[in-house]
Amino acid sequence: MQQNQRFAQTNVNKLAMNNGGMSSLPATYNHIQIITAYQLKQLLGNFVRLLPLTINKKPLHHRQVPTTFSSSIFASNQNQNKEETTLIWCDKNIDIHDDTKKRTELLQQVNDYILICSNLDTCLEYINQIKTEKLFLILSGQSADEMIDKVHDYKQVDSIYIFCINNIKYEHYLKEDHEKYYKLVGIYTEHESLLRAIQENIRYLIKQSQATSLFEQDERSMRNLSSELHNFDAFRAFKYVLLKTDYDREQAKREMLETCRNYYRGNKKELANINEFEQTYKSTNAIHWYTRQTFVYRLVNKALRTEDYEALLILRFFINDLCENLRLKYDDLKQRQEQLGSSTVVSYRGSKLSSPEIYNLKYNIGKSIATNGFLSTSRSKHVANIFAKKGAKRLGVETVIVEIHVDTTKLTTALADIAEYSDYPNEQEVLFDLGASFTIDNVTYDEKDKIWLVKLSSVSEEVLTNDIQTLLKRCTETEMNLLLGELLVRMGYYSKCRKYLENLFDLYGNEHEYMAKIYELIGWSYTDEKEYDQAILNYEKAFDRYSSSNRWEDASKVASDIAACYYGKEDKNAAKTCKCNHHDDKIVQIYENIGLTYRDDGNYVQTIVYFQESEKLRIKYVTFWKERKAYTQCLIKTYEICETKITSQEKQAQCLFDIGHRLLIDDKDYAFKFVSKALEIRLLVLKSDDVNIGFSHYDMAACYKTMNMFDMAIEHL
Structure with missing residues (x-):
């Protein structure tokens, strides 16, 4: 639920790659989920109608040998186990310092990751840590007497092998009710037969995992x-x-x-x-x-x-x-x-x-x-x-x-x-x-x-091919390396996404046209993690590159993303203090710098004067509600770009709709102005059954509801 809220509140604006800015309302607005689904369609067409809004991912378990066990447990590899299996040799009479090298080389003939334990309690504690591998457990005869009942029913233990000199002494384990020790494969006195049995079962296990x-x-x-x-x-x-x-x-x-x-x-x-x-x-x-x-x-x-x-x-x-x-x-x-x-x-x-x-x-x-x-x-x-x-x-x-x-x-x-x-x-x-x-x-x-x-x-081909072909079409229209980074952030692998994207810096060079998109995706990953300062820093780099190359639609979208980050920062601070906050004056300065780039027609001198005066008035006492006003102004400036630089009426309507949607909470008058204008344009340029007209009617109803004009609200539902 929390992930859905974060997705809806701060990242919806990232989901329509061809639209100027996306909604970013709190998750309490139920219709945000409808809009999210629509925007996903806009990104990858029918293919992504099946892409989850959130990925219920289980973090991979990073297991390592605790340092406190170093005197009683030896690991052949200190890295996270990248294979399916771990082979554990448990013998309380073994000398960890003297007997491990040859034994490890022997066991690595059938499996890479080897653990050798001399302390039975330590071995049990380690087994409890295992989450993503299956364990093959070799017990010495004496260790078997103490361990087999304790470990036998562990889910992560796939099979058990007893290695000893006197196999007759331990044959009673095989003769017991077969259901009691059903994981016991056999009792072995020679390494060759032991390794052969383990190798066969490991191969079988990997096949079964498929x-x-x-x-x-x-x-x-x-x-x-x-x-x-x-x-x-x-x-x-x-x-x-x-x-x-x-x-x-x-x-x-x-x-x-x-x-x-x-x-x-x-x-x-x-x-x-x-x-x-x-x-x-x-x-x-x-x-x-x-x-x-x-x-x-x-x-x-x-x-x-x-x-x-x-x-x-x-x-x-x-x-x-x-x-x-x-x-x-x-x-x-x-x-x-x-x-x-x-x-x-x-x-x-x-x-x-x-x-x-x-x-x-x-x-x-x-x-x-x-x-x-x-x-x-x-x-x-x-x-x-x-x-x-x-x-x-x-x-x-x-x-x-x-x-x-x-x-x-x-x-x-x-x-x-x-x-x-x-x-x-x-x-x-x-x-x-x-x-x-x-x-x-x-x-x-x-x-x-x-x-x-x-x-x-x-x-049948019909079931899957439409979705696949839509993706393949998307692949031909988008640089693959960027689309891969986009998918990583969508799936919630934020740090891996950033690591992957940062590797593209050397591939493309600082002046490459893709750098703007790379910074935008990095900003998106930070936004998902609510690292708003880092997000804003990268969004600004993207904005500078988009605007310098006259890519105004992309620039307006990133500007809207920056506004969403400030919105998120305000909500986070308000939640901490439950009262108005004072923010660093640098935040205000960033607003002015963003506002500076919004002015079109090259009238930058007047823009600088306007924002510098505004900064002087607010730099000493910047409150939560005044920042909300700045947030509103940021959205309005976003539309100024859309209005003058984007010729498509359909995209203008989308920009109007997104801004009005965001303003439903903070500025109802402005919200009504933008939402009604969006509906007016959509009724002119779209088919009567287009889903976007439905979205506009929905927000018109929301506007009328906030003004207590319920009859008018009903007309739009």
């Missing part, structure tokens, strides 16, 4: 398209824009490898893989590298599943190649299917789902779902069945076979047979590109085989 992304209700990677008709997947928009941004391939490759080397430092196996990638990688073998169990496969899947935008920016060089490879392979697949006289491709996916997840599927039969990441399936139902029965056992979890029917004449998302590139060709893998969408056709239970069968079919 499949469950279709169904898990608490995952961001699930998308129920039918229930989100007004909330399009912003991540998909990010994907399309990300893959269309221009970049230097060699530089992007160097940056990716440098980041990976820094992350995997100390991991000999992965550093060797990185060196091999650097020396041998070609854009045409992206599929082969993805199918290998190396750093690329793991980092890409984790970044996609958790929607780690910063990681995706670093990895986009490889993701772009992989998507292009799949597209080309999909063209080949369609040709083969055409030669066979059939457009249908059937593939399967083995999975494990909880009862609530299965019920959710049954409840949503006929609706559409989508994934964020790449989705791995198999041509073989037998292979899918093997995968479905693999992995650690789970209480309340049932085996599921997902059967996917694809009509290649309708599916717009690419898929490809990739067995020839895979290290596991017998799996007959079929890989779907990012964002594959399906309709849930049927969910049944096979009593004989004790397995659920979920049937999905590819979503």
